[in-house]
Amino acid sequence: MIRSANNADTEKITSLVFDVLRDYGLKPDPETTDADLNDIEASYQERGGCFDVLTNDHGEIIGTVGVFPLENGHCELRKMYLHRDERGKGLGRLLVEHALRRSSELGFTLMILETASVLKEAISLYEKCGFRPYKSEHLSERCDQSYIKEIAPNNRLQPTSLRSAADE
Numbered sequence: 374m375i376r377s378a379n380n381a382d383t384e385k386i387t388s389l390v391f392d393v394l395r396d397y398g399l400k401p402d403p404e405t406t407d408a409d410l411n412d413i414e415a416s417y418q419e420r421g422g423c424f425d426v427l428t429n430d431h432g433e434i435i436g437t438v439g440v441f442p443l444e445n446g447h448c449e450l451r452k453m454y455l456h457r458d459e460r461g462k463g464l465g466r467l468l469v470e471h472a473l474r475r476s477s478e479l480g481f482t483l484m485i486l487e488t489a490s491v492l493k494e495a496i497s498l499y500e501k502c503g504f505r506p507y508k509s510e511h512l513s514e515r516c517d518q519s520y521i522k523e524i525a526p527n528n529r530l531q532p533t534s535l536r537s538a539a540d541e
Contacts (some may be wrong), residue, residue, distance in 0.1 A: 375425050375427050375428075375467075376426060377418070377425055378425055379413065379414055380412060380413055380414050382413070382426060383413060386413065386426065386452075387407075389437060389454060390407065390452055390454050392456075392457075393455070393457070394454075397489070397491045397492060398491060399491065400515060402513075405513075405514070406514060409441070409451065409452070413439075416441070417439055420442045421479060422439065422440045422479065423475050424437070424439040425437070425438055425471065429459075435456045435458075435464075436453075436454065436456065436459060436464055436468055437453065437468075438450070438452065438468040438472045439472075440472050440476050440479065440484075446480065446482040446483065447481060447483045447484070447485065448479070448484050449484070449486060450484055451486075453465070453468055453469065453472070453486075453495070461494075465494070466498060466501075469498060469499070473502070473522070476524050477524050482523065482525060484521070485507060485509070485520065485521050485522075487513055487518070488516055488519070488520070489515055490517050490518055499520050500520075502522070504520035504522045505521060505522070506519070506520060506521075507520055
């Protein structure tokens with residue numbers, strides 16, 4: 374089940390996110406890159422985005438995904454993580470598709486994301502879901518790649534001022 378997260382979930386969400394980062398040799402950064410987890414409601418929902426969790430049959434949080442509002446109708450896919458025991462079951466695709474659907478419902482027209490090259494499975498999933506490489510002006514410290522995808526009703530592409538890496 375996917376449900377909206379709230380600040381009561383913060384400890385469990387942070388634990389999951391940081392565990393997954395460590396699984397891949399990445400360093401959690403609660404002061405900057407991961408500071409959005411300190412107040413999920415203010416960082417996401419109150420700004421016009423969403424932060425949702427995937428739970429198992431016992432109600433335990435096994436996955437996370439955030440849609441963080443940016444300017445000009447754009448948003449960023451953030452904090453998409455799955456517990457190590459839940460990977461390879463199609464749940465990552467479920468989370469990406471959920472985030473894209475929610476982004477469209479919230480009125481966003483373009484989604485970007487940043488990732489690290491060690492997250493090979495995630496990168497493959499993003500590409501299968503239609504994200505394309507994008508040259509970002511800046512990346513968070515632990516990320517070395519960025520991707521972009523247009524969001525629109527009926528899959529019609531909207532013009533954008535952002536260009537993919539292929540356009541460079």
